Amino acid sequence: MIEQYKKIIIIGGGILGLSIARQLMIMGCKNLTILEKDESIALHQSSRNSGVMHSGLYYEPNSLKANLSRKGILLLKDYCNKNSIKWEECGKIVVASELGEIDRLEKLFTRGQANGLKGLKKLSSKEVNYFEPYVSAKAGIIIPEESIVNYLDVANKFKEEIISLGGSIKYSSKVVDVKLFINYQELILENGEVIEGEIIISAAGIYSDKLAKVLNIDIDNKQILPFRGEYYLLKPSFEYLVKGLIYPVPNPSLPFLGVHFTKLIKGGVEAGPNAVLALAREGYKWQMINFKELYESLSYIGLQKFILKYPLVTSSEILRSLLKPIFVKSLQRLIPDIKGNMLSSGNTGIRAQLINTQGNLEQDFDIRIKDNIVLILNAPSPAATSSLSISEYVVDMITR
Ligand SMILES: Cc1cc2nc3c(=O)[nH]c(=O)nc-3n(C[C@H](O)[C@H](O)[C@H](O)COP(=O)(O)OP(=O)(O)OC[C@H]3O[C@@H](n4cnc5c(N)ncnc54)[C@H](O)[C@@H]3O)c2cc1C
Incomplete structure (x- = not known):
């Protein structure tokens, strides 16, 4: 359990910072602020992506990516339904354009099965054209669960929920330094302002390694x-x-x-x-x-x-x-x-x-905790698909 009145600071207002903030507010946290360096949320990866809900086809079985994308796509579809966010289960086809690629396609199929994807099916060249008439393929696989959404719509909905639950987002607030104390930290912003927090969660996307340095977390020179x-x-x-x-x-x-x-x-x-x-x-x-x-x-x-x-x-x-x-x-x-x-x-x-x-x-997600600081170090695709399962994973880390 998290003490309700602990002061939580989240660095980064992308889809991950927002989803984690939302999850914590839902669990009853009363004192949470997101610090975002820009003047708006989700201006970077979270709004500049392919908009695909990935179902877990590609990832090493039992990796964090495989587990969190499987869980994440289900949570996200349910969230979109409950919050009237437009999405569509249009399905995806992966195609081998040359005979030499068929072996790798087979391996992908086996991996998809190992990851528990539903409705996965091998397609002949002719069957590929039933779904996609203009594609040239020697063979293919269809992944019916894969879907599309606009992740900025999802991020905006997270933001709306955070605000309505009493959380706040402070813009133009770039974190550049920290002073670490035993039970709390002082985050120093670029403009000199000092923000105090008892639990710090860094979800800074492209600057995650820089934040690791600021927060004094060893990342093995990655x-x-x-x-x-x-x-x-x-x-x-x-x-x-x-x-x-x-x-x-x-x-x-x-x-x-x-x-x-x-x-x-x-x-x-x-x-x-x-x-x-x-x-x-x-x-x-x-x-x-x-x-x-x-x-x-x-x-x-x-x-x-x-x-x-x-x-x-x-x-x-x-x-x-x-x-x-x-x-x-x-x-x-x-x-x-x-x-x-x-x-x-x-x-x-x-x-x-x-x-x-x-x-x-590094292929897998890398999410670390040190004392009262959580660092999201590597969250490439499909972290947008997995935003809700990642938020549950992070909250679990803090409360364990
Ligand atoms: C081209 C492309 C295609 C993709 N396609 C897909 C896809 O189809 N499906 C999918 O699931 N995923 C996809 N992804 C991946 C997905 O977009 C990202 O994994 C996800 O958006 C990561 O979210 P984030 O919140 O960690 O990062 P970001 O959205 O980058 O947010 C990080 C935030 O931190 C802020 N910040 C950084 N430093 C500081 C600081 N010092 N102080 C305060 N704030 C700071 C930034 O301004 C930013 O708002 C794609 C990514 C790209 C780039």
Whole structure:
């Protein structure tokens, strides 16, 4: 049990900070404040994503990701129903474009079964075309549970609940330092203000490693890298080419799913995202450069080892970002009829991806607790799908 009047501070007003705050308020906490550095909630990953509710297909069985996405998708669908948030169970198809990919598709199917996905089914090339007539595939699998939603709608609903339960959100409040005492902490904001808290929960997304440093939590020299994902939009007259969600078989050594087609809940179809190293943690375009952050990324041994391990992936992602015809070629592997003139520029988002000193991108969620401080260190996709199960997991950690 949490003492109701303990002062709880949550750093970060993205979907995770908000879902955790909501869960704590529902459990009766009376003194909770979210500190958000921006002037609004959810301006980063939580509103710049694919809007897919992932059902747990890809993740190592019994990993935190597998468990929390399975639980999370069910909780989220129920939450959307109860709160009149628009969502749709449109289903997803993963396709093998070449015979050489069928083996990996089979492994994915087995993993999906191990994770308990419902209605998972293998498809022949012909059956793929029953669901997606314009796709070229040697084989596929269908995941009927996968759905779409706008995560900003979900985040806004969380915020509404937090406020109505008496919680507060303090904007323009960037946490830059802390003074640790035995039973409480003083968080120092960029403007010099001091905010006191007895329980601190950091959900700072792309800055989670920086907050670890501020909060004096050892993260084994791991670092967050910003991987930008760029999308194109199918022009309205070509949206007929895509009925639901169409994904390639992913590269198993990378946590990114490969460029795909995504139907949007607000209407329209996105194609993407790629995964290119951003030149600033919030560098949504090539022109947005933060030299200090760029130096921190490039001088990090983990990134250097990653580039040596995957020189082709790294260079082809840069080319695919700069040259539209290369992007289009990746999309044509899924739908050969796609042409460059059918696509207009779309959104971009930046994935906060934890990497270790060996150059491995950490695949699983990493959520830690030290004394009265919880740190959400690595919460890449599908953390939006899992926002409600992550909030239960964090509350359980605090009350254990
Ligand atoms: C391109 C892309 C596609 C994705 N697709 C999907 C998908 O289809 N399905 C899915 O489930 N997930 C998807 N994800 C992942 C998902 O969006 C994220 O896992 C999730 O939004 C993480 O939420 P968060 O609250 O941790 O981070 P964020 O939304 O980034 O929020 C962190 C917040 O902390 C604030 N902050 C940072 N530092 C400080 C500080 N010092 N003081 C105060 N505030 C601070 C930031 O301003 C920000 O508001 C995708 C992500 C991307 C980038």
